[in-house]
Amino acid sequence: MSACNGHCLDCLYDFCVPETPVRRPTKAAQRSEWKQDALFELEELGDLYGIDPEAVRL
Template identity: 80%
Template structure:
């Protein structure tokens, strides 16, 4: 499966065309994405020497 967001005009996938219903991500998915983003910020902070307490999401 592609990382298609369903918003491209010439999308080759019929499951994400304009007639496909748009669904909001589940709360569990949103929490997972937030946790992933926090982890990435922490890693970047370590890489660039930034205090993790000074970085917020």
């Protein structure tokens, strides 16, 4: 058995949690991610319905 303290970064055990806390994304990062996701979805819909992306201003 290992002398694991539950705070190692490369532990093999499921109960281990790294010491560094998980950072939540900032609001600006969330907006940027949302915008990229929305643009991707619009491109997919354009491909599905045969709309030329150059003809549409986003």
